Amino acid sequence: MDVLKAEYRDQTIKAKQLRRKGLIPCSIYGITLDESVLIQIPLADLNRFLNRKMKGSTLVIEVGDKKYNVLYKNISREPASQQIEHLEFQHLVADEAINSVVQVVLINKEKNPNMVQQHIEEIPYNALPSHLIEKVTIDLEGMELGASVKIEDLDIAKNEHIKLLIPEDTMILNVVEASRMAAPTEDEEDEADDEVETEE
Secondary structure (H helix, E strand, C coil), X not given: CEEEEEEECCCCCCHHHHHHCCEEEEEEECCCCCCCEEEEEEHHHHHHHHHHCCCCCEEEEEECCEEEEEEEEEEEECCCCCCEEEEEEEECCXXXXXXXXXXXXXXXXXXXXXXXXXXXXXXXXXXXXXXXXXXXXXXXCCCCCCCEEEHHHCHHXXXXXXXXXXXCCCEEEEEECHHHHCCCCHHHHHHHHHHHHHHC
């Protein structure tokens, strides 16, 4: 399991000042904690972690002599620059089921000549920490035109240790002709403009 070293955050220092020093404010929360643990982690360490992991990943955060088993729950970024502003982690307790998300990862997209419309990128679910999963992989190689994949087609839907939080018939992706994904023609754009003018 990945390990991130952190320090307790000095709340007298503003978040913006921390980020200027290369430190990102983060928090750990959970029902077994008396209050959220406010920490700071070097940006360089977080970037290395985020290059390998995604939301729904588990890790250990070390703060001094304490270790927290946590779930990477959420990230906040500055809208314009996309710079990291804050991360949230949820404290894990062995016998406490929690809500998480599994990431949908598509592979061999370049080996499929058709266009793939992906409708969802993550699947919300509930499970005990011992049954958490980070990602499901869908291989697009050889997937024919007209094919589709729903949650019910994946192993996660058959996993008795996992409770899905969206319907099993939710569409994940479908394969369509490249022409259907093409930019609108001039005639289509003119029609759209006419509709807007009519509404006005």
